Amino acid sequence: MSETKTHRIGIIMNGVTGRMGTNQHLMRSLVPIIQQGGVKIGEREFIMPDPILVGRNPVKLEKLRRLSGLEKTSVNLEPLLADPDYPVYFDAQTTDRRCADVMRAIKAGKHVYCEKPIALTCEQAMQMQRAAETAGVKTGVVQDKLWLPGFRKLKRLIDSGCLGRIHSVRGEFGYWVFEGDGAPPQRPSWNYRAEDGGGMALDMLPHWRYLLDNLFGEVKALCCSTRTHVAQRWDESGNPYQCTADDAAYATFELENQIIAQFNSSWATRVRRDDLLTVLVDGDGGSAVAGLRKVWMQPAGATPRAVWNPDIEQPLDFYQQWLEVPDTEPEENAFKAQWELFLRHLVDDTPFRWTLLEGAKGVQLAELAYQSHKQRGWVEVPVLQ
Ligand SMILES: NC(=O)c1ccc[n+]([C@@H]2O[C@H](COP(=O)([O-])OP(=O)(O)OC[C@H]3O[C@@H](n4cnc5c(N)ncnc54)[C@H](O)[C@@H]3O)[C@@H](O)[C@H]2O)c1
Known part of the structure; x- marks a missing residue:
């Protein structure tokens, strides 16, 4: 019998202590995906997200660690951006912080998945889109509805x-x-x-x-x-x-x-x-x-x-x-459904239309x-x- 193959995907989760980060992305998306054994992409093949929770406040992070049952937290984004163990950067910070940190992540060669609005201006949003294209990284923007x-x-x-x-x-x-x-x-x-x-x-x-x-x-x-x-x-x-x-x-x-x-x-x-x-x-x-x-x-x-x-x-x-x-x-949580598609897109290159360009249109x-x-x-x- 063939062995089970698991694709581990390290995800830097920035802004995860916020309302959307905690409720929708962590507790209703990634934690249930981990609990169900990952995203099944073949008979014995799975994608398993491996998030690290990033924030400024260690007390909040500890609370979130206990709530989610996940182990890894960090108050320091910089070294994570240089860590090849984490190929994906996720951002649910306040809107005004998104562009700068997503740009840093793209420049560090990370694939990016983020909340909307992706930036404060269309010019910033298109800069993000062009930077991702130049870096050849994959992108996704939340379009939960x-x-x-x-x-x-x-x-x-x-x-x-x-x-x-x-x-x-x-x-x-x-x-x-x-x-x-x-x-x-x-x-x-x-x-x-x-x-x-x-x-x-x-x-x-x-x-x-x-x-x-x-x-x-x-x-x-x-x-x-x-x-x-x-x-x-x-x-x-x-x-x-x-x-x-x-x-x-x-x-x-x-x-x-x-x-x-x-x-x-x-x-x-x-x-x-x-x-x-x-x-x-x-x-x-x-x-x-x-x-x-x-x-x-x-x-x-x-x-x-x-x-x-x-x-x-x-x-x-x-x-x-x-x-x-x-x-x-059967219907799933909307955020979880989109996360699963993005994870598949990362591993299997399945089509994923909801990119930074679509986010820029918003x-x-x-x-x-x-x-x-x-x-x-x-x-x-x-x-x-
Ligand atoms: N898809 C949707 O339906 C939906 C719904 C609501 C909000 N949003 C978007 O999600 C994003 C977050 O919204 P929210 O309601 O969760 O906000 P929130 O204020 O609850 O969370 C913001 C997060 O940003 C972090 N942050 C703020 N200032 C920071 C700083 N100076 N340094 C580092 N981190 C900082 C906070 O710690 C927190 O983790 C916004 O862009 C918002 O537009 C999307």
């Missing part, structure tokens, strides 16, 4: 053709993020300070870019207005601070195939819809609404006749008129959103290559 059960089901519906010709897409994203003077805020305070890399458009337009490009058609133009609805918040130490970043972005996009898409994104809204993110798709064959996990549809042939009459109680229960799209395959859209806001008008989206 593509692996959410709701959006995978929506993609299958669209591909089946049952929505017919799609003409419009409407995304509603957000919830109320507490200011921090009473209930503790749900998100780190840097998100609300522009000087620290915060901002709704910078945060969310990268998500809308890959969602639109991958599900509906390439984004060709946008018009966006941003706002800072909540002027003052309280930070992690309970100190008040002025919000200098936008906490809401109201954007309209034109896609290559005439589809019009609108996305409202707000940290200052209260939810009355199916989920924290819902996307309504209207086509001549039917409509669909996707949330994070569930999808509902209404075929054209079952569209009820709505009649406008405010003098009587609304006779139709609109929510009851939709069919829930059933699950057809930063480009965010940058153009701020430009559109400033000039109060439509902006074309040039092709990045």
